[in-house]
Amino acid sequence: MHSAWGESVRLEYPAFGKITVDGTTYEHDIVLYPSGRVERRKKEISKRKHGTSHKLDPEELKEYLTEDFDVLIVGTGMYGKLSLLPESRELVKGKEVLELPTGKAVEAFNELYEKKKVLGIFHVTC
Secondary structure, three states: OOOOOOOOOOEEEEEOOEEEEOOEEEOOOEEEOOOOOEEEOOOHHHHHHHOOOOEEOHHHHHOOOOOOOOEEEEEOOOOOOOEEOHHHHHHOOOOEEEEEOHHHHHHHHHHHOOOOOEEEEEOOOO
């Protein structure tokens, strides 16, 4: 099966606070769409509501549900601090959801993106 990218993409988590998509390094949380588009995570939405960006609010998650996907991968940070709220899980019912520390999430993404449409949300710090 073809990847949504049309070619292979390489996602790396080289260090705390950094994530690399095809050689471009970002020093902030990112959202990686099945089409290959990368954007900064809109964590202010969750932070405003919960006082922390470590709880992924449904209002924030809705912002990213703009492309069809089979699997949602949430990179929860180096120490697994980010989590999906139960109400956020409801929004993606019926989809495969993987919540993993970011290093493992990157590995899962690299493994799955050629086979399935993957939406990735990656927390790059704690």
